[in-house]
Amino acid sequence: MINCLLAGVGGQGIVLASKLIAYAAMSKGLIVRTAETIGMAQRGGCVMSHVRMGEALHSPMISLKSAHIVIGFEPAEAVRCLSYLREGGTVIVSRKAIKPVTDSLSNTDYDGDEMLKYLGSHVNSLIIVDTEAVFAECGSEKVLNIALLGAAVASCGLGVSLKDMEKTIAEKLPQDFIEMNLKALRAGAKTVLKESIG
Amino acid sequence: MKIELLMGNQAIAMGAIRAGVGVVTGYPGTPSTEILETIAKNNPGHIYVEWSVNEKVALEVAAGAAYAGMRTMVTMKQVGLNVASDPLMSLAYIGVKGGMVIVVADDPGPISSQTEQDTRHFGIYAKLPVFDPSSPEEAYLMIGDAFEYSEKYNTPVIFRPTTRVCHGYAAVNLDENSYEVKLEGFIKDPKWAIFPRLSYQNHLTIEARLPVIAEDFSLYRFNSVVGSGTKGLATGGINYAYTCETLLALEAECKIFKVATPHPFPEELAMKFLEGLEEVLVVEELDPVIEKELVYICGKHHLSVKIKGKLTQHLQNAGENTVESVTQAVATFLKIPVSPAKQLEDLPVLPVRPPVLCAGCPHRASFYAVKQAMKGQKAVFSGDIGCYTLGNAKPLEMVDTCLCMGAGITIAQGLHRAESATVNVAFIGDSTFFHSGIPGVINAVYNESDIVMIVLDNSTTAMTGHQPHPGTGKTMMGTISEKISIGKVLLALGVKHVITRDPFKLDQSIIAVQEAAAYKGVSAVIFQSPCIALVEPAQVHSVDADKCTGCKICIRELGCPAMIKDHDKVRIDHSLCYGCSICEQVCPFKAIGGAYR
Numbered sequence: 009m010i011n012c013l014l015a016g017v018g019g020q021g022i023v024l025a026s027k028l029i030a031y032a033a034m035s036k037g038l039i040v041r042t043a044e045t046i047g048m049a050q051r052g053g054c055v056m057s058h059v060r061m062g063e064a065l066h067s068p069m070i071s072l073k074s075a076h077i078v079i080g081f082e083p084a085e086a087v088r089c090l091s092y093l094r095e096g097g098t099v100i101v102s103r104k105a106i107k108p109v110t111d112s113l114s115n116t117d118y119d120g121d122e123m124l125k126y127l128g129s130h131v132n133s134l135i136i137v138d139t140e141a142v143f144a145e146c147g148s149e150k151v152l153n154i155a156l157l158g159a160a161v162a163s164c165g166l167g168v169s170l171k172d173m174e175k176t177i178a179e180k181l182p183q184d185f186i187e188m189n190l191k192a193l194r195a196g197a198k199t200v201l202k203e204s205i206g
Numbered sequence: 207m208k209i210e211l212l213m214g215n216q217a218i219a220m221g222a223i224r225a226g227v228g229v230v231t232g233y234p235g236t237p238s239t240e241i242l243e244t245i246a247k248n249n250p251g252h253i254y255v256e257w258s259v260n261e262k263v264a265l266e267v268a269a270g271a272a273y274a275g276m277r278t279m280v281t282m283k284q285v286g287l288n289v290a291s292d293p294l295m296s297l298a299y300i301g302v303k304g305g306m307v308i309v310v311a312d313d314p315g316p317i318s319s320q321t322e323q324d325t326r327h328f329g330i331y332a333k334l335p336v337f338d339p340s341s342p343e344e345a346y347l348m349i350g351d352a353f354e355y356s357e358k359y360n361t362p363v364i365f366r367p368t369t370r371v372c373h374g375y376a377a378v379n380l381d382e383n384s385y386e387v388k389l390e391g392f393i394k395d396p397k398w399a400i401f402p403r404l405s406y407q408n409h410l411t412i413e414a415r416l417p418v419i420a421e422d423f424s425l426y427r428f429n430s431v432v433g434s435g436t437k438g439l440a441t442g443g444i445n446y447a448y449t450c451e452t453l454l455a456l457e458a459e460c461k462i463f464k465v466a467t468p469h470p471f472p473e474e475l476a477m478k479f480l481e482g483l484e485e486v487l488v489v490e491e492l493d494p495v496i497e498k499e500l501v502y503i504c505g506k507h508h509l510s511v512k513i514k515g516k517l518t519q520h521l522q523n524a525g526e527n528t529v530e531s532v533t534q535a536v537a538t539f540l541k542i543p544v545s546p547a548k549q550l551e552d553l554p555v556l557p558v559r560p561p562v563l564c565a566g567c568p569h570r571a572s573f574y575a576v577k578q579a580m581k582g583q584k585a586v587f588s589g590d591i592g593c594y595t596l597g598n599a600k601p602l603e604m605v606d607t608c609l610c611m612g613a614g615i616t617i618a619q620g621l622h623r624a625e626s627a628t629v630n631v632a633f634i635g636d637s638t639f640f641h642s643g644i645p646g647v648i649n650a651v652y653n654e655s656d657i658v659m660i661v662l663d664n665s666t667t668a669m670t671g672h673q674p675h676p677g678t679g680k681t682m683m684g685t686i687s688e689k690i691s692i693g694k695v696l697l698a699l700g701v702k703h704v705i706t707r708d709p710f711k712l713d714q715s716i717i718a719v720q721e722a723a724a725y726k727g728v729s730a731v732i733f734q735s736p737c738i739a740l741v742e743p744a745q746v747h748s749v750d751a752d753k754c755t756g757c758k759i760c761i762r763e764l765g766c767p768a769m770i771k772d773h774d775k776v777r778i779d780h781s782l783c784y785g786c787s788i789c790e791q792v793c794p795f796k797a798i799g800g801a802y803r
Contacts, residue, residue: 042375052562066450068374071529072547084556108559112761112771118557126554149781
């Protein structure tokens with residue numbers, strides 16, 4: 009059984025990423041359950057998507073300390089759901105911080121570095137994705153979700169191969185977006201930075 | 207058979223299509239919205255689907271079709287049933303001919319609702335059968351069963367999933383065959399007109415029928431008693447999944463009673479469960495419904511089984527259960543030692559991310575215009591339900607009250623009766639206006655109130671994911687009907703001062719609000735500008751770093767998520783900016799403009 013938790017900010021394409029993981033796992037004959045936050049919590053707020061794959065699954069939600077892999081679409085959001093990570097689990101995180109409006113309003117200065125440092129000192133298996141480099145390579149900022157998916161696949165934590173995911177993307181996404189997303193998937197897989205900070 | 211990854215709500219819809227549903231009505235509301243949308247998207251052609259103006263109307267339209275023998279379904283969220291409660295209570299007495307399923311999605315938490323009410327209790331109150339699915343795949347089959355029971359007993363039935371079933375995804379085996387309804391049509395009969403005498407007789411019938419249905423439910427396929435021992439767990443809905451997960455994690459076994467039909471309670475099956483037990487822990491969310499039924503049965507049959515649950519403080523009374531909270535409760539109950547999950551140490555301070563109005567949202571401009579117009583005057587702002595409830599947040603702080611759908615206009619009237627020197631401003635969205643705003647307007651005009659209505663018309667039901675409504679002219683059958691003009695409705699209702707403005711023209715908007723506030727009597731300003739999700743972004747804006755003094759007035763006044771504090775200046779995130787231009791209008795140094803620099 010593999011539990012994968014995706015966390016970020018509303019609008020980052022987390023739901024699509026979690027669906028693609030589920031589809032890829034289903035095509036391998038696994039039982040899949042997922043759960044996501046929809047509704048008021050979505051607008052600019054924290055969004056979490058739970059993906060569970062394997063056998064004998066009942067709850068669509070991942071329990072604390074039992075995620076094999078956490079995909080953080082934003083540094084602070086990865087830290088926020090770190091309590092879900094199981095011992096020895098992997099964290100994939102996008103380097104780019106998203107400042108909340110409340111941060112601009114108050115006099116705090118959140119930039120994500122402190123979060124990445126915390127992850128570096130608390131997670132043994134940490135992969136930081138250089139978001140800006142992926143954006144530059146793909147020429148779009150809308151591909152973050154697929155790039156992170158690429159990194160997650162490359163980390164071998166999902167139990168799905170890059171080929172499986174490419175096939176799923178080709179099957180499930182609208183024709184016009186397939187090429188760009190395949191590019192993002194590969195870019196994500198490629199730019200996996202195995203550095204750890206701190 | 208075809209296997210598909212479906213959201214619980216999609217599974218409910220596909221199950222209803224399979225069951226031969228012919229008319230589906232509803233009003234959007236999280237977590238129920240996707241059910242009706244999925245029906246419309248997968249309409250084989252013969253199903254009539256509509257977003258009705260509100261839940262009461264939806265339930266009545268569906269009831270009419272069910273009188274004629276059609277299988278009908280109504281969808282809404284739990285608070286929607288409050289609106290539909292009038293027809294619901296009477297319909298329970300009248301009954302139906304075609305199967306009628308009222309899908310009411312409950313929202314433990316609550317995650318996006320005003321209350322944590324439990325629709326199972328509504329079922330008990332209305333004396334209607336209630337179905338409670340525990341997973342998307344079960345919901346797919348159970349909705350078909352619900353139609354059958356409805357026809358078997360000529361009664362509407364309630365189907366109540368909760369958020370985690372509605373929005374959870376699972377692989378569902380889709381049956382390609384579907385049930386075909388042979389429509390008999392409406393047959394005139396005195397039984398369709400409710401009168402006190404008929405109500406009395408039907409009340410007797412209902413009371414006599416409930417134990418029969420309860421007996422039937424004891425044999426129902428999704429109700430079950432498994433396992434053995436002297437300790438038992440009783441549960442239902444998503445909590446059944448949490449309970450199974452818990453027992454796996456604890457490597458424990460005990461007797462389990464799964465309740466898929468909480469009303470009328472399957473007493474015979476419950477007796478089978480209680481037999482030989484010393485104590486029971488009831489694992490459920492919202493109200494202690496199963497728990498009270500078990501306490502009642504134990505009392506009735508003089509059973510000395512200890513029933514533990516919410517009433518005995520063994521489970522929380524409010525909020526959502528989780529696998530963790532259930533594991534804690536079950537472990538304590540079974541006397542299995544578990545160490546609570548260790549808290550992470552020295553966690554850095556995490557940025558808070560409250561939901562905010564989107565960058566470019568016209569509501570921000572409208573709120574800002576009203577705020578500016580009311581500066582220096584004593585004013586109270588009554589809000590309503592929709593995206594614009596988020597206008598309560600800093601820095602706008604323009605929602606002083608919010609109660610329920612349509613209550614902004616009426617609360618403002620009440621406040622004004624108490625303090626007539628205050629300017630009472632009521633905000634209402636376009637969909638909410640049609641839903642339940644209109645009677646409040648009529649009341650204000652008729653009773654000579656003095657309030658300012660601000661209609662935030664963004665041409666959609668935005669909060670729930672952009673459903674059409676009477677003002678948009680688009681229907682769920684894909685046709686274009688005549689758009690109902692809010693302005694003309696207001697004039698027809700006798701509102702004499704009605705002005706329509708584009709909220710992004712700040713100066714004009716502020717003047718319009720000032721004029722409306724100065725008007726004695728009921729006045730209205732309609733701020734018309736489509737939701738950003740419906741339009742292409744205009745030219746994105748940028749800050750000229752040379753002109754920006756870093757005063758941050760733009761950020762402090764507007765709270766737009768695209769505006770970012772960047773060292774001692776302000777920067778605009780081009781991936782979020784919709785070019786609405788209010789920051790340009792607010793900047794005292796003309797440092798913001800509509801082009802890349």
